[in-house]
Each structure stands twice: as structure tokens, then as C-alpha cells.
Amino acid sequence: MTIKFCALSSGSNGNCHYIESKGTRLLIDAGFSGKRIEELLSSIHVKANTIDYILITHEHIDHIKGAGILSRRYNIPIIANKNTWLGMADKIGEIKDKNIKVIQTNEDFNLGDLGIYPFNIYHDAAEPIGYIIYYKKVKISIATDTGWVDNSIKNKIKGSNLYLIESNHDVEMLKNGSYPWFLKQRVLSEEGHLSNIDAGEILSEILLGNGEIVLLGHLSKENNTPSLAYETVKEAVGEVYENIELDLSLRDRPTKLYTL
Template identity: 80%
Template sequence: MSIKFCSLSSGSSGNCHYIETDRTRILVDAGFSGKKIERLLSLINVDANTIDYILITHEHIDHVRGAGILSRRYDIPILANKSTWLGMEEVIGDVKDKNIKIIDTNKDLTLNDLGIHPFKIYHDAREPVGYIIYYKNFKISIATDTGWVDNNMKDKIKGSNLYLMESNHDVKMLKEGNYPWFLKQRVLSKEGHLSNVAAGEALSEILLGKGEIVLLGHLSKENNTPNLAYETVKKTIGEVYENIDLNLSYRDRPTKVYTLY
């Protein structure tokens, strides 16, 4: 009885994460072309044909690009809240009625042997969510594309065995970088993206130091480096670092497959 997690890739050019139990295989977001997601899955020996559900966090293209294609090609249901459906309908193209699954933010649902909890995050999309995935005694939390982590979010995701936490940018790199002013303001806002320091601060309040796996995600290509994200979060979370398993996700390749027993 185990649950597996792999971030197939994460960053502003695309996001797609894979979760597997004996009975269920899901993707959280499908932000690359169908072909690319098939290829990423094949790297961990998974056939896209075996995916049972696709869960969507929000309608931005780096999260939905391949959702419609995969749904049509493999007859996969897509789950998203109503606002997100309205936002992505045109982008992802026609999806069979039976594969349009509308879920409610903050309301639990069950997918085979998985419990799912979509929770509100802060981002400039219609109704963006993160997801908590429950299986037996295991808990996995996915929290990317959020400008801040409020107490409600912290309370909800606390106690996870594995976190995928956004660590989007270094504030100094962003401020001094080449982004136009409005884009800098957007990223820095409470409805933008989480900085390395903000990720570390949130994690420092959440982590218990019981060997939790933490993956930093959605790293900016322009305004961050993997090393800077890792070292900043490591420094910010303090001593608890010794008793957790801190890792990075990658913009262009899968992480290892983490198995929780």
C-alpha cells in the first residue's frame, strides 16, 4: 500500500504532476502539449493511456495546455471548478460532456481510493486552487501559483508527508531584472507568485521535522536559479532542515518518483 508522486516538470513554461496508487493514476495540471506529457510520462514508464483523471488548478496556459488533447485522445475526465472551466474552455477545446467534471473549492471529493481537497490559493486567475491528496495515512499537498500563503492554507496543508511548494523567484533578481514594470508588480503582488523567502517562511511554520519531503516548484527561469531557491529556503526554514528531505523540481524533466509507504 503505497502512493507515488512525481513532478513531471514545473515552471512558468509548464506544470504537470503525476500521482499513482494501486488503483488510481492522476495528473495534477497538464501544462504541456499532449505529446510532451506523453513523453514525460514515458520517462517514468507510465503510459498516458492509463491516466484516470486530470485535476486542474487554474486556467493559465502553463497548467492546461495539453488537458483537452489528453482528454480527447484517451477519454480522460477533467476536474476543475466552474470558474476555471469557464476560463479554460476555449483554450483546451471540446471535451466530451461526460469528461467535464465540475468540483467545488473547499469541498472534499473521492476518486477511487484517493481523497481530494481543493483549497483556495491567491493568484490572478478566476478561482485558483491547490490540492491536498489523501491516501490511507498519507497526505500530499500541491501549492504553487500563489502570491501568499495565509493561515488557512498553512493549517490545511500542515502534516503532509510530501509538499510541492512554489518557490518562484528571488525578489532582488526580479526587481533588478528585465521584466517590464507591470509584470514585476504582478509577480510580487499577493495574487502573483511566491518568492524563495516567502516559501521558506511559510514552510518554517508548517514543517514538523518528521522526514517530510519538500519539493520546490514553479521556479522562474529569469528571476531565480535552482541553487538560489534551494539555499534560500534552506536558510529560511532553519534547523528543521536537518529533519526533512528538501528537493527541487525541474522546469524541463521529471523529478525522481517518490514513493510513500
């Protein structure tokens, strides 16, 4: 049996991703209304009432908006670290005690037939994390909403079969754009978001060129374009581009349902 992955939507308006193995279905983040997440899942022929778990990366609203309603509607456990729970508890409404699951950052755990490793990232949230998902010999790494990827993170995610990595902005578009100065500084900081160049440099260091799938996510609507993100990363990774599958996770439609 294989594992399936779909980036349902990625951007500052909301983030939600789907993973399915033989025995487990989960969402990484639930940053839209419950109705919208149901629609996104329906577009890949998945019913929301079949979701087993919702994993949260951090407490910003574009990652948690629909988590509470889905948990209450379908009795789904929500999984997050302690500080993320403290930051989001008053935003997502009342959750049954049995559906409040607290994890430790940088400590692995299992959900059904999936292995999960939550690793620390750098963002202006209480305790932001990325996730590595293991299924048999397959490894999927998700790292968005981070202003910096240090060597520790690179070493953790290297060797993945599929990467979802942030490619948020073009630096010049951001600097010359309409954002107020303080917001530009936030985005550019080590607790902000990765630029296209950042994403390309990171990928150039970790890709092995053995058929990895690379999805660029959390693209800014104001300070980036899909083609600019794609071409910047393509140039940065060099010859390895010929031996990977590079695609975009956009805000207005899901990616295809990848089978690994």
C-alpha cells in the same frame, strides 16, 4: 500499497504532476502539449492511456495546454471548479460531456481510492486552487501559483508527508531584472507568485521535521536559480532541514518518483 508522486515539470513554460495509488492514476495540471506529457510520463515508465483523471488548478495556459488533447485521445475526465471551466473551455477544445467534471472549492471528494481536497489560493486567475491528496495515512499538498499563503492555507496543508510549494523568484533578481514594471508588480503582488523567502518562511512555520519531502516548484528562469532557491529555503527552515528531504521541481526534467 503505497502512493507515488512525481513532479514531471514545473515552471512558467508548463506544469504537470503525477500521482499513483493502488487503484488510481491522475495528473495535476497538463500544461504541455499532449506529446510532451506522453514523453514525460514515459520517462517514469507510465503510459498516458492509463491516466484516470486530470485535475486542473487554474486556467492559465501553462497548466491546461495538453488537457484537451489528452482527454480526447484517451477518454480522460477533466476535473476543475466552475469558474476555471468557464475560463478554459474555449482554450482546450471540445470535451465530451461525460468527461467534464465540476467540483466545488473547499469541498472534499473522492477519486477511486484517493481523497481530494481543493483549497483556494491567491493568483490572478478566475478561481485558482491547490490540492491536498489523501491516501490512507499519507497526505500530499500542492500549492503553486499563489502570491500569498494565509493562516488558513497553512493550517490545511500542515502535517503533509510531501509538499510541492512554489519558490518562484529572488526578490532582488526580479526587481533588478529585465521584466517590465507592470510584470514585476504582478509577480510581487498577493495574486502573483511566492518568492524564495516567502517559501522559506511558510515552510519554517509548518514543517514538523519528521521526514517530510519538500519540493520547490515553479522556479523562474529569469529571476531565480535552483541553488539560490534551495539555499534560501534551507537557511529559512533552520535545524529542521536535517530531518526533511528538500529537492527541486525543475522545468527541464522530472523529479524522482517518490514512494510514500
